[in-house]
Amino acid sequence: xxxxxxxxxxxxxxxxxxxxxxxxxxxxxxxxxxxxxxxxxxxxxxxxxxxxxxxxxxxxxxxxxxxxxxxxxxxxxxxxxxxxxxxxxxxxxxxxxxxxxxxxxxxxxxxxxxxxxxxxxxxxxxxxxxxxxxxxxxxxxxxxxxxxxxxxxxxxxxxxxxxxxxxxxxxxxxxxxxxxxxxxxxxxxxxxxxxxxxxxxxxxxxxxxxxxxxxxxxxxxxxxxxxxxxxxxxxxxxxxxxxxxxxxxxxxxxxxxxxxxxxxxxxxxxxxxxxxxxxxxxxxxxxxxxxxxxxxxxxxxxxxxxxxxxxxxxxxxxxxxxxxxxxxxxxxxxxxxxxxxxxxxxxxxxxxxxxxxxxxxxxxxxxxxxxxxxxxxxxxxxxxxxxxxxxxxxxxxxxxxxxxxxxxxxxxxxxxxxxxxxxx
Amino acid sequence: xxxxxxxxxxxxxxxxxxxxxxxxxxxxxxxxxxxxxxxxxxxxxxxxxxxxxxxxxxxxxxxxxxxxxxxxxxxxxxxxxxxxxxxxxxxxxxxxxxxxxxxxxxxxxxxxxxxxxxxxxxxxxxxxxxxxxxxxxxxxxxxxxxxxxxxxxxxxxxxxxxxxxxxxxxxxxxxxxxxxxxxxxxxxxxxxxxxxxxxxxxxxxxxxxxxxxxxxxxxxxxxxxxxxxxxxxxxxxxxxxxxxxxxxxxxxxxxxxxxxxxxxxxxxxxxxxxxxxxxxxxxxxxxxxxxxxxxxxxxxxxxxxxxxxxxxxxxxxxxxxxxxxxxxxxxxxxxxxxxxxxxxxxxxxxxxxxxxxxxxxxxxxxxxxxxxxxxxxxxxxxxxxxxxxxxxxxxxxxxxxxxxxxxxxxxxxxxxxxxxxxxx
Numbered sequence: 010x011x012x013x014x015x016x017x018x019x020x021x022x023x024x025x026x027x028x029x030x031x032x033x034x035x036x037x038x039x040x041x042x043x044x045x046x047x048x049x050x051x052x053x054x055x056x057x058x059x060x061x062x063x064x065x066x067x068x069x070x071x072x073x074x075x076x077x078x079x080x081x082x083x084x085x086x087x088x089x090x091x092x093x094x095x096x097x098x099x100x101x102x103x104x105x106x107x108x109x110x111x112x113x114x115x116x117x118x119x120x121x122x123x124x125x126x127x128x129x130x131x132x133x134x135x136x137x138x139x140x141x142x143x144x145x146x147x148x149x150x151x152x153x154x155x156x157x158x159x160x161x162x163x164x165x166x167x168x169x170x171x172x173x174x175x176x177x178x179x180x181x182x183x184x185x186x187x188x189x190x191x192x193x194x195x196x197x198x199x200x201x202x203x204x205x206x207x208x209x210x211x212x213x214x215x216x217x218x219x220x221x222x223x224x225x226x227x228x229x230x231x232x233x234x235x236x237x238x239x240x241x242x243x244x245x246x247x248x249x250x251x252x253x254x255x256x257x258x259x260x261x262x263x264x265x266x267x268x269x270x271x272x273x274x275x276x277x278x279x280x281x282x283x284x285x286x287x288x289x290x291x292x293x294x295x296x297x298x299x300x301x302x303x304x305x306x307x308x309x310x311x312x313x314x315x316x317x318x319x320x321x322x323x324x325x326x327x328x329x330x331x332x333x334x335x336x337x338x339x340x341x342x343x344x345x346x347x348x349x350x351x352x353x354x355x356x357x358x359x360x361x362x363x364x365x366x367x368x369x370x371x372x373x374x375x376x377x378x379x380x381x382x383x384x385x386x387x388x389x390x391x392x393x394x395x396x397x398x399x400x401x402x403x404x405x406x407x408x409x410x411x412x413x414x415x416x417x418x419x420x421x422x423x424x425x426x427x428x429x430x431x432x433x
Numbered sequence: 434x435x436x437x438x439x440x441x442x443x444x445x446x447x448x449x450x451x452x453x454x455x456x457x458x459x460x461x462x463x464x465x466x467x468x469x470x471x472x473x474x475x476x477x478x479x480x481x482x483x484x485x486x487x488x489x490x491x492x493x494x495x496x497x498x499x500x501x502x503x504x505x506x507x508x509x510x511x512x513x514x515x516x517x518x519x520x521x522x523x524x525x526x527x528x529x530x531x532x533x534x535x536x537x538x539x540x541x542x543x544x545x546x547x548x549x550x551x552x553x554x555x556x557x558x559x560x561x562x563x564x565x566x567x568x569x570x571x572x573x574x575x576x577x578x579x580x581x582x583x584x585x586x587x588x589x590x591x592x593x594x595x596x597x598x599x600x601x602x603x604x605x606x607x608x609x610x611x612x613x614x615x616x617x618x619x620x621x622x623x624x625x626x627x628x629x630x631x632x633x634x635x636x637x638x639x640x641x642x643x644x645x646x647x648x649x650x651x652x653x654x655x656x657x658x659x660x661x662x663x664x665x666x667x668x669x670x671x672x673x674x675x676x677x678x679x680x681x682x683x684x685x686x687x688x689x690x691x692x693x694x695x696x697x698x699x700x701x702x703x704x705x706x707x708x709x710x711x712x713x714x715x716x717x718x719x720x721x722x723x724x725x726x727x728x729x730x731x732x733x734x735x736x737x738x739x740x741x742x743x744x745x746x747x748x749x750x751x752x753x754x755x756x757x758x759x760x761x762x763x764x765x766x767x768x769x770x771x772x773x774x775x776x777x778x779x780x781x782x783x784x785x786x787x788x789x790x791x792x793x794x795x796x797x798x799x800x801x802x803x804x805x806x807x808x809x810x811x812x813x814x815x816x817x818x819x820x821x822x823x824x825x826x827x828x829x830x831x832x833x834x835x836x837x838x839x840x841x842x843x844x845x846x847x848x849x850x851x852x853x854x855x856x857x
Contacts, residue, residue, distance in 0.1 A: 033576060033719050133573050139720040141565075141573035148572065149557050149565035152457060152740035278726065281705050295457050296563040296737035299727030302702065309719035316576035316719070 015041040016323045019071035019102075021093060022084035023047045023054065023064075026107055026134070029312030030081060031056050037316075040323060044071050072097040079322055081315060082106040083134075091115050098122045098130070103326075105318040107134035107311060113208035113224040116215065120337040129335040131318035136209045137162060137287045139310025140303040144317070146217050146291070147335070155217040155293035157257040159433070162209040164285030164305040165193050165200035166232050166252040170270075171283045174240050174249060180233060192285065202231035203268040206254045214256035214266050217291060220343040222256070222266050228348035230269035239428050242358060242386060242399045248272035249280045250430065264343035265351055272356050272401075272432040279433075348407055354383070354432035355402045355410055359417060360425040363396045367422050371400060374416045378409040395424055401432055439465040440747040443495035445517060446508035447471045447478065447488075450531055450558070453736030454505060455480050461740075464747060468495050496521040503746055505739060506530040507558075515539050522546045522554070527750075529742040531558035531735060537632035537648040540639065544761040553759040555742035560633045561586055561711040563734025564727040568741070570641050570715070571759070579641040579717035581681040583857070586633040588709030588729040589617045589624035590656050590676040594694075595707045598664050598673060604657060616709065626655035627692040630678045638680035638690050641715060644767040646680070646690050652772035654693035663852050666782060666810060666823045672696035673704045674854065688767035689775055696780050696825075696856040703857075772831055778807070778856035779826045779834055783841060784849040787820045791846045795824060798840045802833040819848055825856055 016039060020027055023045055034040055046068035050061070065071070072080055072093050080097040082104065084090055090111050094104055098119065106112070112119070112135055123130045133143045137160070146155070161167050165187065172183040184201070187193035199205050211224040232252050243250050253271040258264060273280045278300050282288040287305025292298045304310035321335065361367045372382055381403040388397035402410070410429070417423045440463060444451055447469055458464055470492035474485070489495070496504055496517050504521040506528065508514055514535050518528055522543065530536070536543070536559055547554045557567045561584070570579070585591050589611065596607040608625070611617035623629050635648040656676050667674050677695040682688060697704045702724050706712040711729025716722045728734035745759065785791045796806055805827040812821035826834070834853070841847045 029719065037576070140723055141569035144573045145565035145569050148745055149568045149738060149741035151744045152461070153737055278705060281702060295453065295733035295740070297728045297731075297734050299564055299725070301723070301725055303723030304721045307721070310721050313577055313720035314573060317573035320575045321572055 015039055016079060016326060017041055017043045017077050018079045018081060018319065019043060019074060019077040020045045021068045021071055021080065021082045024083065025308045026083040026311045026315065028054065028056060029308035030083065030315050031059070033309070033312045033316050040319065043076060044074060046071050068093050069096065072100060072102065077102060078326060079103045079105060079319060081319065082108055083315070084108070085110065087111055087114060094119060094130070095122060098126050098128050101126055101128055103128045103322045104130040105315055105322070106130065106132050107315060109135040109205065109208040109212065113211040116212060117221055120339075124336060129322065130337065131321065131335065132212065133318050134311045134314035136213050137289055137301070138303070138305040138307065139313045140287060140289065140301045140305070141314070141317070142213070142289050142301055143216060144321075145301070150291070150293070150296060153293040153296050155291050157292035158210070158214060158217055158255065158289065159279060160210065160213065160254045160289040161251055161279060161282050161287055162206045162213075162254045162289075162305065163200055163252060164287060165197065166206070167282065167287070168192050168285050169201070170232060170235070170250055170252065173235070173237060174244065177237055177241065179237050180235055201233055203229045203252060206252060206268040210254035210256055210266060210268060213254075213289070214264065214343070215339055216337065218256060218258055218264055218343065219339065220264065220341040221339040222264060222343045223345060226266075226345040228267040228269065232270050234428060235270055235430070236428065238397070239358060239430065242388075243272050243356065246272070246384060246386060246399070246401060247275050248432070249275065251279060251282070253279070253433065259346065262344075263346045265346050266343070267348060267351070270430050272430055274433060277433060349411070351407050352404050353407060354404050356399065356428070356430040356432050357402070358397065358399045358427040359423050360395050360427060361398050362422040362424060363394045364422055367396065368398060370420060370422055371398065371417070374413050374420070375400075375402065378413040380405045380409055380413055397427075439463055440503065440750060441465055441467045441501050442503045442505060442743065443468045443470075443498060443501040445470045445492045445495055445504065445506045448507065449732045450507040450735045450739065452478065452480055453732035454507065454739050455483070457733070457736045457740050464743060467500060468498060470495050492517050493520065496524060496526065501526060502750060503527045503529060503743060505743065506532055507739070508532070509534065511535055511538060518543060518554070519546060522550050522552050525550055525552055527552045527746045528554040529739055529746070530554065530556050531739060532556075533559040533629065533632040533636065537635040540636060541645055544763070548760060553746065554761065555745065555759065556636065557742050558735045558738035560637050561713055561725070562727070562729040562731065563737045564711060564713065564725050564729070565738070565741070566637070566713050566725055567640060568745075569725070574715070574717070574720060577717040577720050579715050581716035582634070582638060582641055582679065582713065583703060584634065584637070584678045584713040585675055585703060585706050585711055586678045586713070586729065587624055587627075587630045587676060588711060589621065590630070591706065591711070592616050592709045593625070594656060594659070594674055594676065597659070597661060598668065601661055601665065603661050604659060625657055627653045627676060630676060630692040634678035634680055634690060634692060637713070638688065638767070639763055640761065642680060642682055642688055642767065643763065644688065644765040645763040646688060646767045647769060650690075650769040652691035652693065656694050658852060659694055659854070660852065662821070663782060663854065666812075667696050667780065670696070670808060670810060670823070670825060671699050672856070673699065675703060675706070677703070677857065683770065686768075688769045690767070690769060691772060691775070694854050696854055698857060701857060773835070775831050776828050777831060778828055780823065780852070780854040780856050781826070781838075782821065782823045782851040783847050784819050784851060785822050786846040786848060787818045788846055791820065792822060794844060794846055795822065795841070798837050798844070799824075799826065802837040804829040804833055804837055821851075
């Protein structure tokens, strides 16, 4: 192909994903990388025959380069990515990004700016890595009213929970091992406290529920309090514990969006998602329930999604009407409900005095707060003459659970609330 | 919206899928159904406020109507669908079809004709019902080299096999029940003999492997010979039995495309696909392995996919350059290999004389034909002093298995070959 007719691409970031993008683009004659912004120009790269004259330490050279058609941003974070992408869009460049944090925090501003400048921002790689999910929602499922998303969007936490379940070991032990293997970062907060999942569900819910979800109003709870005992009890009751990103429309079209651990029934397809795999389940009309699963991260799977977005833009370049479905235009703000106002089933694990009638006491407190029990498990009494009691409730209000838990805390026979986990 | 600006649609067929399409299109102001071809104009329809003046018994009224932009064909079969769609395309209409048989048998001719006439034929609904699979392959996964598809594409057979497995009953019993419930047709041949799956994998493999697959060269074997005993043995060995549509590229880029029952390891995600659900697993580079699952049939799921295709065309109408990725243009013919030349693992179930060394005989015959055994199961001896022996082989050539089976047949201690099923 004539060099002048090639699509010109500028790449910001040459870490794991950026490296993957360079490698896979080698097979595409119609796309030329004209500049790559890196932190350290002298770092050894795992790329054969990398033309080092393409490298620059100034990413603004890319977003201000008049030759460049598409800017691919794979550095992550807000600063300087936000300024860079704003400049790129103002310079009429199309953008492909894998930056979930930026989309969650600055998506509205960026998409509005892109619409104004008649450019598009595509972000398939930002959510669930290699799994095609954004494009299917915008195309095949475009006629659906999607009213529910249940998803596993973070590979690190799913790896940890899977290991805990299979080997019966503690969170701390598995985390250490995951850090050694490179599956968890030295500071794992972003993953294990659910921030990463929250960023992703913010954007996924915005596109699927067709209204802008505010990241600051998403309830978020991580996996650090899940114990090996919780895993065992859950198994015994027919569940696995997963970090679930959830979004649903209530009957009055409010948005219930949150990230927290959940007991997932073994027969649910999400219970079968193990290790670093991600999965998204969508429910809507007319489609019903569809599921997507695959690698949620990694050099090549993520590059696959970046590549898909690049090719979609490349195909549309030169067309006077950029396909409308590539745009993201959510003028409607989601009315997000508070976690207090949600309705769930709950797993409650307590340590209680081994006195007759303690299960009765628990049942009585719950009953007074409109909470019915679906199952009760009482476990071996230890030397201190206490019992472990686990109950799973029927659906009830989060507010009622909070009040009941307060009464548990005041009851002399209930020694300790070990954990409260919502149930799918 | 101004009536003149609406996208004008003609619908051929008002059965289950057609009815679903009419119902879901009610919510789309920009699309107007101007004509519906039916067999029987007086039949009572399950559609509120259906304007019966739209109905005609002559489908050529639709494909020759100069007002119509998009023809939606949901009658199935070759005749008259082939003539109708040829005429529609020659009249420069875009086509949305759910007709897997037509695509498998006449896809080449139809897509070539569409390319010549600058129209598109979309067919998301023809493969795996409501699951988005064609569009993801054409968009997000467009940069991948897909080299393997493993799929469950027929809901009826998956329903039957799931029931057989869960209830331990025979194929015949479950079929009867499925027919009563409307999950299987009075003449179930198309489903149970694998024709339906073969049509679907022909088209899916054509688009995913990027070369035209010939339906006549697809090996096809149905589920009618699977016994309740096979189900039990499979379970004991850690497998489920599923009707699998398989397509893969060999190392020298030949296509191995086939439909037959397979033992699927319990830990494989396809083993978890139960009842009428469909699923497609794709493997490729750079994405790795991705899975899609959902409702493979039904009024509303199928309508969801038809709707997605209609909206994609509606968005593109008036654009001088119809998006290239909507086209289907496979000038490369797949070089399809014969089933004899494939390599598989096999489950072989035989009834043998209960003499010492009969397992040794089986092992010896296999060994002479380069077949290693991975596991052997011997089952209770019945009154006639015979034993049921089940072996699972390592990977070997189909040709070698055939020769070994011939020797089994000639061996006096092997009374009967009960079944041979390939193993995933």
